[in-house]
Amino acid sequence: MPPLxxxxxxxxxxxxxxxxxxxxxxxxxxxxxLEHGPRRFTEIRTPLRGITPxxxxxxxxxxxxxxxxxxxxxxxxxxxxxxxxxPLGRTLLEPIAACRxxxxxxxxxxxxxxxxxxxxVSG
Amino acid sequence: MPPLxxxxxxxxxxxxxxxxxxxxxxxxxxxxxLEHGPRRFTEIRTPLRGITPxxxxxxxxxxxxxxxxxxxxxxxxxxxxxxxxxPLGRTLLEPIAACRxxxxxxxxxxxxxxxxxxxxVSG
DNA sequence: GGTACTTGTTACTTCAACGATACTGAGTTA
DNA sequence: TAACTCAGTATCGTTGAAGTAACAAGTACC
Numbered sequence: 001m002p003p004l005x006x007x008x009x010x011x012x013x014x015x016x017x018x019x020x021x022x023x024x025x026x027x028x029x030x031x032x033x034l035e036h037g038p039r040r041f042t043e044i045r046t047p048l049r050g051i052t053p054x055x056x057x058x059x060x061x062x063x064x065x066x067x068x069x070x071x072x073x074x075x076x077x078x079x080x081x082x083x084x085x086x087p088l089g090r091t092l093l094e095p096i097a098a099c100r101x102x103x104x105x106x107x108x109x110x111x112x113x114x115x116x117x118x119x120x121v122s123g
Numbered sequence: 124m125p126p127l128x129x130x131x132x133x134x135x136x137x138x139x140x141x142x143x144x145x146x147x148x149x150x151x152x153x154x155x156x157l158e159h160g161p162r163r164f165t166e167i168r169t170p171l172r173g174i175t176p177x178x179x180x181x182x183x184x185x186x187x188x189x190x191x192x193x194x195x196x197x198x199x200x201x202x203x204x205x206x207x208x209x210p211l212g213r214t215l216l217e218p219i220a221a222c223r224x225x226x227x228x229x230x231x232x233x234x235x236x237x238x239x240x241x242x243x244v245s246g
Numbered sequence: 247g248g249t250a251c252t253t254g255t256t257a258c259t260t261c262a263a264c265g266a267t268a269c270t271g272a273g274t275t276a
Numbered sequence: 277t278a279a280c281t282c283a284g285t286a287t288c289g290t291t292g293a294a295g296t297a298a299c300a301a302g303t304a305c306c
Contacts, residue, residue: 001160004170025264032131037124041283047131052265053284067236077273078282088232091225098221102214109211113190148294164253176254178294200303201252 026051026059028096031089034069038084068092149174149182151219154212157192161207191215 026048033044045056060083063069068089074080085093149171156167168179183206186192191212197203208216 004156004166006169033127043127046129047127055264057284065237065240066233081283088229091229095221095225098218102218106211106214110189114188117188180254204253
């Protein structure tokens, strides 16, 4: 087995700027909500039970900044704002799906291991 | 377009217990280091330039807890400890690869969008 | 005797994400 | 005149991950 290449990870590590994290609280879920077309703020908020407007705003702003979603505000009363996936954002659905599939198939095993470990270390 | 299913995400959200995060600082990189066989603490540390021993220890413990790596300590002087992927940990390499591929192909576009956004909002 | 090697530990600090709660503005409805 | 709608802001507090720095233990090497 050859030694590890000391340069195998870029010092300005690409992964550190990745927009979403598997297991991150909200970003991936927001993108999934937009899968089938534009959605409104309140509409996204519903399935993400428990997300506060402040956090959802922050999440959406981050996704917008990274060119993954667009924000369109209509000058109406009451206000209407629509969020939509960009083509770039849509490409992210694929790796997200791979991760969701992994979770689907292996999460029970992971949780079992975790429980067994916790049981070993502290009764 | 049908409305979003309010139940589409489990309240005990599976993704919130996912062991790695795309873009997380270290977990995915550690798993990748173990791809080709068992590695020692210092060996892993080298390509992860900048990781402190405390953080690497914590990362490895978390992966061990989740049943993704095993830790084998040999009673030698100086001490020798080997970390190795479990079969479960090995299955995670696939979604990680999908995410790395995404980053490889689309990161420049994302960074470009980010720069343009930052330029717009604060000159 | 002093230093290095290996795999960590401990104490302290910093920072960003997350969260709870309350509030805003403009018009429309009851 | 009060309540309601939507898309957020404002303020404050909590939490966890990460970072810094120093230290440890046993043996081998100089």
